[in-house]
Amino acid sequence: MNASDIMSKPLNTIARALRDGSVSAGELAAAAIARHDAVGETFNAYLTWDADVPRKMAAAADAALAAGCDLGPLQGLPISIKDLYGIEGFPTYAGSGKRLPEKWEAEGPVVQGIKAQLGVITGKTHTVEFAAGGLGTNIHWGAPRNPWDAEVARSPGGSSAGAGVSLWEGSAVAAFGSDTMGSVRIPATATGVVGLKIGAHRWSNAGIVPLRASQDTPGPLTRTAADAAYVFAALDPAHRGDPAAFLESLDDADISGLTIGIADASFWEGCDPGITETVQGAVAELEKAGARVIDAPSPETAELLEVVMRGEMLNVELLVFLEEELPGWLDQVDPSLQARLESSRGTSAIELISRQRWLDDVVARAQAAFPAVDALVAPTLCVTPPVVDPPPPPSNQPPIVLARNTCVANFFVQCAISLPVGLDAENMPVGLQFTAPGGAEDHLLGVAMAAERVLGTGIDRIGMPPMLG
Numbered sequence: 207m208n209a210s211d212i213m214s215k216p217l218n219t220i221a222r223a224l225r226d227g228s229v230s231a232g233e234l235a236a237a238a239i240a241r242h243d244a245v246g247e248t249f250n251a252y253l254t255w256d257a258d259v260p261r262k263m264a265a266a267a268d269a270a271l272a273a274g275c276d277l278g279p280l281q282g283l284p285i286s287i288k289d290l291y292g293i294e295g296f297p298t299y300a301g302s303g304k305r306l307p308e309k310w311e312a313e314g315p316v317v318q319g320i321k322a323q324l325g326v327i328t329g330k331t332h333t334v335e336f337a338a339g340g341l342g343t344n345i346h347w348g349a350p351r352n353p354w355d356a357e358v359a360r361s362p363g364g365s366s367a368g369a370g371v372s373l374w375e376g377s378a379v380a381a382f383g384s385d386t387m388g389s390v391r392i393p394a395t396a397t398g399v400v401g402l403k404i405g406a407h408r409w410s411n412a413g414i415v416p417l418r419a420s421q422d423t424p425g426p427l428t429r430t431a432a433d434a435a436y437v438f439a440a441l442d443p444a445h446r447g448d449p450a451a452f453l454e455s456l457d458d459a460d461i462s463g464l465t466i467g468i469a470d471a472s473f474w475e476g477c478d479p480g481i482t483e484t485v486q487g488a489v490a491e492l493e494k495a496g497a498r499v500i501d502a503p504s505p506e507t508a509e510l511l512e513v514v515m516r517g518e519m520l521n522v523e524l525l526v527f528l529e530e531e532l533p534g535w536l537d538q539v540d541p542s543l544q545a546r547l548e549s550s551r552g553t554s555a556i557e558l559i560s561r562q563r564w565l566d567d568v569v570a571r572a573q574a575a576f577p578a579v580d581a582l583v584a585p586t587l588c589v590t591p592p593v594v595d596p597p598p599p600p601s602n603q604p605p606i607v608l609a610r611n612t613c614v615a616n617f618f619v620q621c622a623i624s625l626p627v628g629l630d631a632e633n634m635p636v637g638l639q640f641t642a643p644g645g646a647e648d649h650l651l652g653v654a655m656a657a658e659r660v661l662g663t664g665i666d667r668i669g670m671p672p673m674l675g
Contacts, residue, residue, distance in 0.1 A: 285320060353672070400654075
């Protein structure tokens with residue numbers, strides 16, 4: 207089996223192949239580079255790409271394996287990283303039109319953890335400017351191409367816009383994004399892969415350009431739930447000392463006997479054609495396989511979304527960040543982002559304090575009332591990925607609509623995972639989102655893997671994107 211074939215296998219299979227000599231990290235890197243050379247210009251997943259970097263990192267991974275040094279599960283695996291993360295030797299733009307100061311190239315614990323295991327960093331993928339948007343577009347650098355529509359350019363999801371695309375490009379077997387309002391799960395759903403949102407503060411945000419510190423969370427996009435568990439085990443502080451033990455604990459994950467809560471009606475209402483029906487069909491399959499399914503209404507969710515969808519949760523933190531860390535920068539950001547930030551400038555301290563107290567109260571009530579279920583389930587996105595080129599006509603939908611179903615987990619300090627389970631009426635991927643309380647990531651991954659064993663992987667359910675067919 208050649209390197210290209212092995213690259214399509216589960217991460218644990220690739221890792222075994224590296225260790226038994228069936229393939230080398232150098233061969234995997236060469237296959238990733240060849241894929242990027244072939245289709246990279248079409249898909250536009252990366253802002254920064256330098257083939258010499260993965261070649262050198264792969265050579266180091268191979269040398270260590272040859273010397274008998276197994277440094278961790280990520281050793282030798284090609285991994286893409288969002289252009290919010292600092293990486294030594296790479297510029298950081300954060301989706302902006304010019305390079306950020308050098309301090310934002312300093313590496314935080316996530317990148318340090320990948321490098322310590324000699325993971326092979328392929329490059330830095332596109333992000334929405336300062337991660338402030340879910341559509342995936344960028345006036346400075348353009349948008350990555352969603353491979354699920356060969357006729358028109360649709361949203362790849364944002365803000366981690368290039369992450370999911372890099373997996374389909376074949377230049378990476380895992381991708382890292384960040385999630386403040388859904389920016390891992392939105393592109394995962396839009397491109398038909400898996401996205402894991404880790405609970406706030408479980409993984410450090412150091413070395414990542416901030417958007418909203420209380421909600422920002424780094425997280426992986428992978429091709430399967432099993433791969434998401436593999437990456438989580440490799441880097442999570444509670445498991446990286448013995449990732450194999452954690453993964454073995456998931457071997458017997460079984461949907462039978464698990465209780466799945468149908469999330470509040472506000473997640474299901476107003477979804478585009480085919481989305482609700484597809485997720486409901488997947489839930490019915492889980493129920494048939496033995497899951498107990500119950501209704502789990504949440505008035506706190508409906509209350510939160512009513513305010514969020516009116517655009518009342520202003521991003522004052524980004525405005526403060528720009529003025530304190532990047533003075534003068536605001537003048538050259540995307541005019542639409544600039545207008546949104548400027549509109550928040552006149553908000554009084556009284557309004558901010560009042561809104562925060564209201565939010566604290568809603569969050570506390572939601573956490574106290576989380577139902578006695580193993581996970582909540584809902585559609586990840588309520589809309590099909592919209593056409594972005596040519597730009598769509600004005601819509602009555604608020605700009606935050608792509609984050610409607612994902613942002614709740616961020617506000618409520620929960621963890622969540624999105625799995626591809628079918629195609630909507632536009633033949634675009636549909637995601638099923640499981641949500642659990644923050645700190646329950648281990649159990650959430652068990653639920654996701656149990657579900658995947660019943661439903662099949664994304665490729666099993668939705669096949670390959672038309673642009674790769």
